[in-house]
Amino acid sequence: MEANPLNDPLLKGLTAAQQSAVLHVDGPLLILAGPGSGKTRVVTHRIAHLLRTGIGPQRILALTFTNKAADEMRRRIERLAPGKQVWMSTFHRFCAKMLREHARLVGLRENFTIYDTSDSQSALKRTLEAIDFDPGHFTPQQIAHHISWAKNNLIPAAQYQPRPGHPLGAVTAKIYPSYQQTLLTANAVDFDDLLLHVAMLLRENPEVRTMLDARFRYILVDEYQDTNLAQYAIVRALSMDYPNLAVTGDPDQSIYGWRGANLSNILEFEHDYPDVAVVRLEQNYRSTKSILRAAASLIAHNKRRKEKDLFTDNGEGDPVRLTTYVTNREEAGAIAQTIADALRAGTRRPRDFAVFYRVNALSRTFEFAFRDAGIPYQIAGGVEFFQRMEIKDVLAYLRLLNNPSDDEAFLRVVNNPPRGIGKTSIKRLAEYAVPRRQTLLEAARSAGAVDGLAKKAIASIGKFVHLIDTLAHLAMKEIEELMGHVLVESGYKGHLKESETAEDDERLANIEELLTVAREFDEQHPGDGHLEEFLEQVCLVNDTDVLDGEDDQVTLMTLHASKGLEFPVVFLSAVEEGLLPHERSREHPDEVEEERRLFFVGMTRAQDELHLSMARYREFRGQRRLTVPSQFLMELPVSEFERNEAAIRVWTTFPGEDAPHSDKHDGIDHAHDGIDEHAEIDEHGAAGGDDAEDLSFDVASFDAKKPAPPTAASDEPEYREVGQSARGERIFRLTTAAELHAPAGVQSPEPGIAPEVFHQGMVVRHPDYGIGKIMALSGAGQRRVATVAFPTVGQKKFILAASVLRPVKS
DNA sequence: ATTCGCAAAGTTTTT
DNA sequence: CTTTGCGAAT
Numbered sequence: 009m010e011a012n013p014l015n016d017p018l019l020k021g022l023t024a025a026q027q028s029a030v031l032h033v034d035g036p037l038l039i040l041a042g043p044g045s046g047k048t049r050v051v052t053h054r055i056a057h058l059l060r061t062g063i064g065p066q067r068i069l070a071l072t073f074t075n076k077a078a079d080e081m082r083r084r085i086e087r088l089a090p091g092k093q094v095w096m097s098t099f100h101r102f103c104a105k106m107l108r109e110h111a112r113l114v115g116l117r118e119n120f121t122i123y124d125t126s127d128s129q130s131a132l133k134r135t136l137e138a139i140d141f142d143p144g145h146f147t148p149q150q151i152a153h154h155i156s157w158a159k160n161n162l163i164p165a166a167q168y169q170p171r172p173g174h175p176l177g178a179v180t181a182k183i184y185p186s187y188q189q190t191l192l193t194a195n196a197v198d199f200d201d202l203l204l205h206v207a208m209l210l211r212e213n214p215e216v217r218t219m220l221d222a223r224f225r226y227i228l229v230d231e232y233q234d235t236n237l238a239q240y241a242i243v244r245a246l247s248m249d250y251p252n253l254a255v256t257g258d259p260d261q262s263i264y265g266w267r268g269a270n271l272s273n274i275l276e277f278e279h280d281y282p283d284v285a286v287v288r289l290e291q292n293y294r295s296t297k298s299i300l301r302a303a304a305s306l307i308a309h310n311k312r313r314k315e316k317d318l319f320t321d322n323g324e325g326d327p328v329r330l331t332t333y334v335t336n337r338e339e340a341g342a343i344a345q346t347i348a349d350a351l352r353a354g355t356r357r358p359r360d361f362a363v364f365y366r367v368n369a370l371s372r373t374f375e376f377a378f379r380d381a382g383i384p385y386q387i388a389g390g391v392e393f394f395q396r397m398e399i400k401d402v403l404a405y406l407r408l409l410n411n412p413s414d415d416e417a418f419l420r421v422v423n424n425p426p427r428g429i430g431k432t433s434i435k436r437l438a439e440y441a442v443p444r445r446q447t448l449l450e451a452a453r454s455a456g457a458v459d460g461l462a463k464k465a466i467a468s469i470g471k472f473v474h475l476i477d478t479l480a481h482l483a484m485k486e487i488e489e490l491m492g493h494v495l496v497e498s499g500y501k502g503h504l505k506e507s508e509t510a511e512d513d514e515r516l517a518n519i520e521e522l523l524t525v526a527r528e529f530d531e532q533h534p535g536d537g538h539l540e541e542f543l544e545q546v547c548l549v550n551d552t553d554v555l556d557g558e559d560d561q562v563t564l565m566t567l568h569a570s571k572g573l574e575f576p577v578v579f580l581s582a583v584e585e586g587l588l589p590h591e592r593s594r595e596h597p598d599e600v601e602e603e604r605r606l607f608f609v610g611m612t613r614a615q616d617e618l619h620l621s622m623a624r625y626r627e628f629r630g631q632r633r634l635t636v637p638s639q640f641l642m643e644l645p646v647s648e649f650e651r652n653e654a655a656i657r658v659w660t661t662f663p664g665e666d667a668p669h670s671d672k673h674d675g676i677d678h679a680h681d682g683i684d685e686h687a688e689i690d691e692h693g694a695a696g697g698d699d700a701e702d703l704s705f706d707v708a709s710f711d712a713k714k715p716a717p718p719t720a721a722s723d724e725p726e727y728r729e730v731g732q733s734a735r736g737e738r739i740f741r742l743t744t745a746a747e748l749h750a751p752a753g754v755q756s757p758e759p760g761i762a763p764e765v766f767h768q769g770m771v772v773r774h775p776d777y778g779i780g781k782i783m784a785l786s787g788a789g790q791r792r793v794a795t796v797a798f799p800t801v802g803q804k805k806f807i808l809a810a811s812v813l814r815p816v817k818s
Numbered sequence: 819a820t821t822c823g824c825a826a827a828g829t830t831t832t833t
Numbered sequence: 834c835t836t837t838g839c840g841a842a843t
Binding site: 819820821822823824825826828831 | 834835836837838839840841842843
Binding site for chain 1: 831
């Protein structure tokens with residue numbers, strides 16, 4: 009080992025903190041790594057360091073959450089220490105391997121099938137039917153989710169106890185054991201079982217635990233903040249005799265609490281391993297100072313965290329931009345326009361940009377905008393290849409060959425293509441199989457003995473069984489060849505070819521694609537008999553792994569999907585109450601903290617430019633809604649942002665001229681609406697706000713369109729005349745929903761709250777401006793006036809007796 | 819066995 | 834506005 013860091017390629021260019029992590033060999037290690045802090049570099053260099061101290065590669069295990077992360081790590085290790093085969097994989101893949109070795113210990117056979125989410129759901133529904141249980145108003149999905157929760161929390165079916173007074177728990181208690189039996193009969197596991205079985209196996213078989221603990225002397229866990237209790241137990245069990253456990257993570261980036269990730273695992277790591285070495289990586293190499301400052305300011309509002317001092321030597325950069333658009337279409341259009349301009353100017357390429365949103369449903373507007381603007385884009389997480397019907401069908405044949413007990417696979421293929429085995433016949437088979445704890449294929453073999461089966465059905469079933477047996481002889485062949493036989497001999501391909509629809513043509517193309525996947529697998533796994541491996545490979549893979557910087561396109565994705573990535577320019581859209589934080593988190597403070605972390609993750613993806621935006625009116629689920637700015641905006645240093653407020657716009661016309669049209673396609677060139685063309689008006693019609701003095705007029709943007717006739721009850725925003733300027737021009741502004749829904753002249757749908765309720769420093773909510781803080785109060789009684797600071801629009805004055813301000817409980 | 823129509827519900831989703 | 838699931842109808 010080299011002593012001088014300057015000459016050591018593994019230490020060169022690293023900070024003292026990073027070096028200490030790289031050089032750490034024995035004992036527990038906690039690396040608290042802020043966003044963009046060079047974590048992957050530290051981790052890979054540390055593994056390379058372990059290797060060169062003479063530790064065998066087979067003694068090292070690195071666990072990640074995604075295939076992508078594992079692949080990236082493997083790639084970098086290969087560069088640092090060529091030829092060393094360190095075991096790097098996802099938790100689930102690792103557990104699948106362990107479980108194959110010890111399947112018998114949990115009542116499985118080593119050729120078990122891994123059910124994906126839809127297989128599991130279908131198995132659950134089948135179980136409900138089989139035990140003839142009516143879950144009342146609970147959906148199978150809710151029950152599945154709750155079973156998943158139990159598994160993530162290390163509660164096996166036998167130990168599940170419903171909490172008193174919890175109806176869903178009571179229902180789950182009835183179904184969970186039966187569902188497990190269904191899986192066991194099918195020699196199958198769901199995703200959660202992979203972890204649960206291994207955790208239980210380690211707990212109940214000390215000799216196995218001891219052996220594996222000794223086998224994996226050096227364990228490394230990435231994204232430790234996202235581990236759930238089962239993963240925690242597994243890691244813990246493997247690090248008792250050899251507690252050389254290194255975990256990396258950032259409590260501030262934990263965004264999978266809703267899936268059972270337990271933030272306590274990382275927060276309490278020092279408690280679990282008292283002699284832990286803690287390394288904090290707080291220097292950020294990714295973002296500008298202004299971006300980092302904003303992100304740090306936001307996350308500081310979380311309670312459950314470890315204080316971190318993020319800093320960077322990078323430049324100050326452009327200020328973070330916060331823009332309020334009138335509608336989501338304008339938001340998307342303006343973002344597309346901004347990108348198009350940069351592309352035209354040649355300063356950026358498409359792959360430099362990313363657009364984030366909280367929910368997938370918001371992607372649509374962007375798709376249209378990008379298509380219109382002719383900007384190449386890709387969306388993370390569309391309809392996934394391996395979820396397609398035809399792919400699942402073909403794979404189901406292979407699954408059934410590998411594991412004849414796989415009932416889900418049987419059901420999928422038994423009458424596909426149609427061979428005259430209808431619903432009734434299948435029902436009879438199931439009725440025969442379930443009480444005997446037989447698999448459906450076993451029952452099919454004794455079809456003659458099954459009550460109530462028609463002669464024709466018995467013959468068809470016999471033919472199907474024969475087909476499977478014939479194909480089973482080929483199961484040891486290479487995957488591509490096997491798949492070819494399946495496609496032809498099952499008649500699946502022929503059935504698709506017969507039909508002439510474009511849809512089926514596409515399916516055939518997808519099947520060709522699957523054959524290519526098989527061919528590639530064969531090339532990587534020379535020789536026969538890798539069917540099980542192939543199936544495991546394809547069911548533990550996610551197509552978003554394919555999505556990376558290969559293509560030069562703008563990337564559209566959810567905030568969740570953005571974790572671990574970085575982009576020069578990030579647009580973070582729809583920063584609105586109900587979306588960020590999401591509606592469903594409102595009740596629980598913990599969940600609001602997770603939403604804040606989600607926002608933090610999104611912001612810290614940006615290298616050079618961060619653009620936050622919101623729309624005053626958002627079309628969502630077919631409805632146009634007035635939005636409220638996100639409460640998180642209050643926690644950002646908005647005073648140093650570049651703010652563009654386009655929400656409440658003032659148009660003026662000279663006497664005799666027409667007012668602007670309120671239709672969205674009104675001919676007004678919104679793309680050119682800038683801050684200096686508009687000013688704000690408070691609800692009393694008086695100019696106010698920071699920019700009031702700069703009120704300027706935009707006569708040029710009017711065309712000859714007629715103003716919309718005032719309609720009584722409409723959700724459409726419209727332009728209303730609100731007064732005259734000193735020069736006699738008519739002033740219009742876009743109405744707010746509060747006005748639209750209230751009779752004219754009435755400001756508030758409900759009477760004002762007694763003015764004396766308000767006090768300085770109180771947090772209040774305004775229907776248009778969102779959440780703000782009372783900065784000052786003056787006057788008394790009916791004339792009492794509050795000065796309120798809002799994150800998006802600055803300070804506003806309100807006569808309390810008449811205003812729609814409401815105190816916010818906090 | 820497919821197709822049609824209507825009702826209901828619609829965070830996020832590494833595996 | 835979608836997508837999805839179920840039941841009825843061809």
